[in-house]
Amino acid sequence: MKTESDPGLGRIIRAAIAHRWLVLILSAGIVALGVWSFTQLPIDATPDITNVQVQINSKSPGYSPLEAEQRITFPIENALAGMPGLDYTRSLSRYGLSQVTVAFTDGTDIYFARQQVAERIAQVKSQLPDGVEPELGPIATGLGEIFLYTLTADPDALDGPWGFYAVQGGGVSLGKTSQGFGKAWTIVDPGVSIKPYPCGVLTHPTIDLMLKLVTENDVKPDDIEAVKVYAGTNILNPIRYPIAANHLQAKFSLPAALAMIALARKAGKREFSDEFVASASMQAMQKRITTEFDPEIEKMGFDKMRSRITIRLKDGRRVEGWADERYRGGPENPLSDADLEAKVRSCCDGILHEKVQSKLIDAGRSITQLNDASKLMQIMNGVDA
Numbered sequence: 127m128k129t130e131s132d133p134g135l136g137r138i139i140r141a142a143i144a145h146r147w148l149v150l151i152l153s154a155g156i157v158a159l160g161v162w163s164f165t166q167l168p169i170d171a172t173p174d175i176t177n178v179q180v181q182i183n184s185k186s187p188g189y190s191p192l193e194a195e196q197r198i199t200f201p202i203e204n205a206l207a208g209m210p211g212l213d214y215t216r217s218l219s220r221y222g223l224s225q226v227t228v229a230f231t232d233g234t235d236i237y238f239a240r241q242q243v244a245e246r247i248a249q250v251k252s253q254l255p256d257g258v259e260p261e262l263g264p265i266a267t268g269l270g271e272i273f274l275y276t277l278t279a280d281p282d283a284l285d286g287p288w289g290f291y292a293v294q295g296g297g298v299s300l301g302k303t304s305q306g307f308g309k310a311w312t313i314v315d316p317g318v319s320i321k322p323y324p325c326g327v328l329t330h331p332t333i334d335l336m337l338k339l340v341t342e343n344d345v346k347p348d349d350i351e352a353v354k355v356y357a358g359t360n361i362l363n364p365i366r367y368p369i370a371a372n373h374l375q376a377k378f379s380l381p382a383a384l385a386m387i388a389l390a391r392k393a394g395k396r397e398f399s400d401e402f403v404a405s406a407s408m409q410a411m412q413k414r415i416t417t418e419f420d421p422e423i424e425k426m427g428f429d430k431m432r433s434r435i436t437i438r439l440k441d442g443r444r445v446e447g448w449a450d451e452r453y454r455g456g457p458e459n460p461l462s463d464a465d466l467e468a469k470v471r472s473c474c475d476g477i478l479h480e481k482v483q484s485k486l487i488d489a490g491r492s493i494t495q496l497n498d499a500s501k502l503m504q505i506m507n508g509v510d511a
Contacts (some may be wrong), residue, residue: 216229322457
């Protein structure tokens with residue numbers, strides 16, 4: 127067996143020994159080069175393989191996810207269609223937020239992509255609700271999107287003087303909590319309540335009274351000089367906006383709700399929209415309607431929603447009346463079949479075709495005979511229309 131070393135390798139070893147200082151200097155140089163190269167490497171715990179993206183965020187306070195989707199997200203996504211280099215779009219709609227993410231093909235310049243998106247947003251702005259301002263997100267990738275948004279609330283949001291418990295039920299009831307939900311809260315007794323109007327239920331008896339007065343006396347909008355609403359603190363405190371500027375404020379405003387009745391003789395989904403509430407006629411009519419605390423009504427207690435209205439007409443006449451304490455839609459004064467059908471059609475207006483509405487109503491009336499409740503969802507989604 128040969129043990130003779132390679133003469134070529136031997137020469138290298140002998141040369142390295144003979145020029146040891148030069149070898150050490152070269153080795154130190156290579157190490158230094160390696161350290162410098164290490165500091166220049168874009169090292170990440172998780173390599174970012176995200177494509178080129180541009181995010182569009184639109185704040186929409188007071189909008190439900192469905193409203194944000196229909197009125198903000200959908201128009202923006204439509205406007206983005208057909209852009210150069212567009213790969214796909216995706217979106218999410220949450221309470222008070224619409225977010226559209228636009229993905230471009232690999233190699234697209236991010237600044238070119240943002241310019242294209244900004245131009246399309248400028249074109250669609252006129253179709254969005256007033257006050258909604260779409261904003262481009264920062265130049266960042268989806269992988270770096272760690273924090274979307276936070277939900278904050280006042281510390282008194284639940285049990286404060288204007289908190290949920292005070293507005294919805296007159297305060298916290300520890301007794302009800304200890305009884306358990308199965309016994310304390312039930313739809314069997316006293317029964318189901320269905321809201322005829324899309325606003326705070328405390329306003330409903332007064333709205334019905336206004337509708338009765340203007341209908342029975344054939345009061346036209348131009349006939350009205352002033353309207354005065356008298357009520358107790360159980361109504362006037364929560365329903366506190368003197369003049370509503372948008373649909374959300376209108377839900378908690380007696381002048382706004384009564385102005386809708388005076389102008390349109392109805393207060394449905396169309397009337398409770400930003401466009402209708404902000405219209406010149408609505409704003410002018412609201413200024414003719416005021417509320418006043420009535421100590422006599424206050425003495426009657428808070429077990430019922432009591433109010434009265436006085437309408438002063440331009441010809442000098444006065445039209446007055448008291449609201450029905452048995453609010454319409456409640457167990458003591460339930461909606462008629464015709465009222466309930468009108469409520470369903472109002473909710474479906476602009477979303478479902480009239481024939482589909484009729485089919486949905488018929489299926490709802492016979493829901494106990496349906497073998498599968500998903501039939502209702504199929505009708506609403508047009509699968510079985």
